[in-house]
Amino acid sequence: MSEPFANEMLSAYLDGELSEGERAELEATLAEDAGLRAELDALADARAFLAEHGAVSAPEGFLDDVLALVEQEPQVVQLAWYRRPFGIPIEGLAVAAAALLVVWIAIPNSRETQAPGTGAGAAVVQPEMKKARDGYSSSYGGDAVSDAEEEGAEQEKAASEGTIDPVSNEWEPPQQDDAVADVQLETKAKQAGVDEDLALPLDKKPAFGLAESKERKLVENKGSPDLWKLEEERANAEAAAKQQAASKAAAEDAQGTNFSRVPYSYTLYTEDSAVLYRLAAIAAKHRGEVTDADKTALEVSELHGTEGATVLVKLPSHALQAFGKEIGALGNVYATADNTMFAGDPVEVRVRVQLAAGAPEGTSDPVNAARRAKEQMDDMSESVGNSLAR
Amino acid sequence: MFLLLAMVHHPSDAELVSRFKEGDRTAYAEIVRRYQDRVYSLCLRWMHDDQVAREVAQDVFLALYRSLPKFRGDAQLSTWIYRVVINHCKNKRLYRKRRHVDFHEPLEGKRVDDDQPERQIAHEGPGTDSTTHQSEAEILVREALEHLDEEQRAIIVLRDVEDLGYEEIADLLGLARGTVKSRLHRARAQLAKVLSRKIDARDVI
Structure with missing residues (x-):
């Protein structure tokens, strides 16, 4: 083992970060080299x-x-x-909510009873379901998480009993007495979704929310299996989208968690003194520092005509987007990097001035381009709105 | 029995984060209590100034308070906190550097920042007592670390003080593992040289 290489290995040896082979080789070298042993001792002492x-x-x-x-x-x-x-992750709850309502329909069918909400069928509501719903109603208004817990529990219960498989999305249409069902469903609609037979007191019934909106759809569509399939598909799609977003966020987490991808370094290409004065005004507004290329402080008035002048602004991270918009409005501004900046306050934002009529050929900046396109759209919407107002 | 269980129960970081997300402020206090020494140590070794280190450490915990609700727990809380500390220290140094605040100011004498309180330094030699703010060993650590550049200092502190592995340090600082290994060695060799010289000169410890 060569001496410099052996030296490099010493610290890693102390830290137990060498491979078996490296360690054996270093130990053999150490046994023969008193100088290396002395160095190892000194490193160990420092450590x-x-x-x-x-x-x-x-x-x-x-x-x-x-x-x-x-x-x-x-x-x-x-x-x-x-x-x-x-x-249970939130994306799962969307599926759970859909599945719960499907179970609500399916259970009477599986027990060879009538459709939910029908006179006889409603009277033989499964005790466990009734208990769960009673719990739901009694907890309503206190802690909404209990609602979700009940839904999750119902989903698990339904899955374990094989009443419905929310994954395969299989549906067996309930055997309904159409006439009775119609009457019952109309009553339900009139009562804004309240089902007395399911022991949901009027005063405890949610006045709004996902469950009710689905129930309304059920009322309107008389429990159409297609609707439920559609609902489940939509819930699955939402869950998949959320899962994708969660994976993306997880990837960002792995890099450092809670990062917001916003540019904080820009280059402004301009020879127009008016633009430079507008930049100076923005800098002054944000109490920014103006320096030349050697980082020597400049008066704001000196910004004009100074190649490589830089405006350095300290901003809270939540103001970055707004600042970017202000700078972007100057035109010919390019984010020099798609930087990833920690979302802690404050963030230092720099705008470097290049004295040129425009950006060099091939300069592309998707971040700014997207922003400018959006601003143009906003401006158009605003002007259209103003015209209409007139 | 319950009291005993409560005393023995040492909630995990994940449990504390979860409790905090549900609105339990005592969980946040526990997180600060758990990490304050590690965070402050790293800040102090990086910033070389008690007052600045205190400010940065406070900023770190404030940032954690704001960001914890978004923490998904894919990384360990400790790793996440170290990353926040490193980002804050880097930003703070950059900020002060641009304002021409010299970080390598002498340990004694007038401070560069007029608005900073006078630094209290223990006198050398015998007579160090409990009223002094820094022990001889502490002064020695500070002086020795001052001979290292910022990156070397970060690496050696993360390794020898915070006891992180090479892989974790490499990840935190965005370096290759081999780079961490070689720079750590150089830092440690430099530290050994400085310490040896100073210890010989002072005959302390």
Whole structure:
């Protein structure tokens, strides 16, 4: 083993980061080389010293300071509907909600009873279902997560009992007494979805929400199997889209979590002093720093005619998009990189000035192009709106 | 019995995050309590200044507070926190560098930042007592680390103080594992040289 290579290996050897082969080879070299052993000892001492004395405790009162600081912050709490009862992800709940309603229809059929909501059928509602619905009704208005839990439990129960397979989406149409069903469904519609036979008291019934809207559709379509298939397909598509978004977010998480992809480095190509003064005004508005290429501070008035002048603005991350729009409005502005910036405050944004009539050939910037296209659309909409108003 | 169970129960990071998401502020306090020393250590070693390190560490926890609801738990919380610390330290150094605040200011004497409080340094030699803010070992660590560049310092602190593996350090700093390995060695060799010189000179520890 050559000496420089052996030296490089020493630290990794101390950290146990060498492969078996490398370790054996280094140990053989160490056995013969007293100088290398001395170096290893020195490295080990430095490592031990830093390990022993490198860590420090946070200053006294640090925790209290932080808690006082965040006390002023609004707490962002996940909405109850977004929680994950029993670990079921939200994308699964969409399917669960659809499946639950399908089960609601299917159970009487499987028990050789009438369709849900029909006189006799409603009277023999499965006890477990009734219990679950009672729980649903009693918890309504208190904690919406219980609703989701009930739905999830119902989905699991339905799946385990083989009443309906939400994955294969198989449907067996209920044997309905059409006349009775019609009367019942009309009654349901009049009562805005309240089904007394299912022990849902009027005053506890949700006045709005996904479940009710689906129930309304059920009423209107008299439990059409096609509708439910459609609903399930839609729910599945939503779940797939959410899953895709979650995967994308997970990939971003793997890189560092909670990053927002917004440009924070721009190049402005212009020789137009008016544009430069507008840039200077934007800089002044945001209390930005203006420097030349050597990072020497410039007066705002000196921005004009200084090749490579840079405006550096410190912005909270949530203001990046708006700032980008302001800068983009100057024209001939290009995001120099599709940067990924941590969404912590503040972010430093730079705009570099190139004295040129336009961008060089081949410069492309999809970020800005998309933004400009959107702005043009916005402007068009606005002008159309103004015309109509007149 | 319940009290005993409660005392023994040490909630995982994931559990704390989950509780925080549901609105439990005590979970956030526990996260800060759990990580404050590690975060502050890294900030201090990176920034070389108690006051600035404190500010940055506070910023880190504030950013965590704002971002935790979006934390999906695909990475470990500790890794995520280290990444936030590193980003904040880099931003802060860049910010101060652009404002011509010299980070390599002497440990003693007037501060470069007029608005910063006077630094309290323990006097050398015997007489160090509990009222001093920094021990001899602490001064030695600071002086030794000052001889390293920012990246070397980050690598060696993440490895020897925070006890992270090469792979994790490489991931956090966006370097190849081999680069971490060679730079860590150079940093450690440099540190060993400086420490040896200073320890010989002072005959401390």
